[in-house]
Amino acid sequence: MAIDNNQLLRFTTAGSVDDGKSTLIGRLLYDSKSIFEDQLTAVENTSKKKGHDNIDLAMFTDGLKEEREQGITIDVAYRYFTTPKRKFIIADTPGHIQYTRNMITGASTANAAIILVDARHGVIEQTKRHSYIASLLQIPHLIVCINKMDLVNYDESVYDDIVDQYENLSSKLVIQDITYIPISALHGDNVVNRSENMEWYKGAALLYTLETLHISNDLNKIDARFPVQTVIRPQREGFIDYRGYAGRIASGVFRKGDSVVALPSGFSSKIKSINTFDQEFDEAYVPMSVSITLEDDIDVSRGDMIVRTNNRPETSQEFDVMLCWMSSKASQPRAKYTVCHTENLQKAMIKNVLYKVDINTYDRIKDQETFEMNDIGRVTIRTTKPLMIDSYGTNRTTGSIILIDDNTNETVAAGMIV
């Protein structure tokens, strides 16, 4: 099958409550024939029970009992569909402010975000908030869908107005690639099929747009970084001297014979072999999971990083991050946490809060001490041992951290290294 050569595209949905995120995904699945008959029957039955005239497309993604009862999305739900061109993973995320952390979860690995705007309301507070997060997480492609066009008579001027509002907003953010599409998720206009109600719109429908986004450059193919997950030492005949460093390539390309250094020790060596199972490679690249052996017997263990000799990350114990607080327990000044960066865990402290961001106005608020749930801002973090870091802007994997509260073991914050 031709599909075997296809790429995977991960995308997420964002927008305010009731903007139609779940309906849109239901529509995408339904019109691309990715819904099974028993799922359809189940949803039809429930829709009838609730007294809806049409089937409630949102129920394809709202999986938890409480979500169905309340008609809202609480936690990220993942959906899958395939077209002859691509395979898609969708993270349907909640719109409510109190679930912003779940939106960040869904967005962290996305190639693209669909931001929904209700045509009747235009750009509102949540649109700003979510656009800010998309920009902060540097999601490479943004698709702004102006939804519920059926409720504004498919009027071109309403659409143009909202595009203007959004252009104005996005000029204050870092967004690489924006596309605008007027849609009706409920009726299917411009979702899978081009709308006959909006002849004035000359662009492509949403599905075609998703199928043709150029995503090969979304990963960093330049800076070779290999965080070591574990060391493989088989006590087995034929492999007595084998010492393989197992991990997933975070970025860049590694080749047999490359001169490399192990960090933080700084010992240098050359790559002797790269393999997955019994398959050997001359070169391997992001995001392959491989085992690497080196020519020399140097000390490398979990949390260390193998990089090319002439292209190294920064080794640092103090750095700034943009922090998103995700716990209901507020951060305390100079509180201690465990920082998790690639496979490296170290004790750390929030040394200093530089500012918090008002994500409605994008203004900086100074003189802040603590972070509450859903707060975003810039802080300085100090760790007990050095981390091998890149800026998030150049490397999503070696530029990201989470903070773990040692008292509860909960993940309390996500950070992007500035």
Add this chain to the structure above:
Amino acid sequence: MSKYYLNYLDELESEAIYILREVWAQFQNPVILFSGGKDSILVTHLAKKAFYPSKIPFPLMHVDTGHNFPETIQFRDDLIKELGVQLIVGSVQESIDNGRVAEEKGKNATRNALQITTLLDAIESNKVDCAIGGGRRDEEKARAKERFFSHRDDFGQWDPKNQRPELWNLLNGKHFEGEHFRAFPISNWTEMDVWNYIKREDIKIPSLYLAHQREVVWRNDSWIPVSEHLKLEENEKIETKKIRFRTLGDITITGGIESEADTLEKIAIEVAAMRMTERGNRSDDKRSETAMEDRKKQGYF
């Protein structure tokens, strides 16, 4: 210069291997939950790849309801021998004999829900801190909510409304004594992906997945295999059909579909044209709309 990107099957494989290695690195005593079904066979195959040339560094755990397809047990034992790994069996029959659980009564009685107690007992008595499962998010709506690393409290319970955020590829497996994790390395695989990969890698699977002649009874809209555990109802009759199974659970509740697909190629083609989900033939999921969520909260797979 070549294109330097992975096709989606390679990307899914790489993600799964990454998760398996994280489990190994973060936990003291992980196991693979092995049911003999295609998903746990796939996870076992991926574990073989993840730690090569070492053997799989943790045991397989089978929760045995006593209502097995004989083929499943044979397959399990052969695989264990081939891989040279340890097998841990938790027995539902023993849980019943010890009075930990009581057998359900009536026509649609199954041992499906009873497995929860046996599973949690086996996890506790073997001091397992991470049980790796073959659950996939596309299987069922409650499973669509799972994280890669999913926390269970000291009663083995899942709290879906209050899960740890899981960002980028940073997996937080920290836990207190008595709690454990479930890890789902093939979360992002669909049924189609599983079959395409099994075909590509030529992975051995039980013959039950391939179309074969079998004595069956029509019940709950599917073909239930005849076995010593099946009690025939009045108007039911035994027929011989060419069938295959899309999922394997207990022999008492796993319905087959009529099919001519007797090779992996034919299965892949058949699955691509399917209009029903694979769990549509499992009466355990049909009991109520939230059957899976309810069981999962208590500690089910």
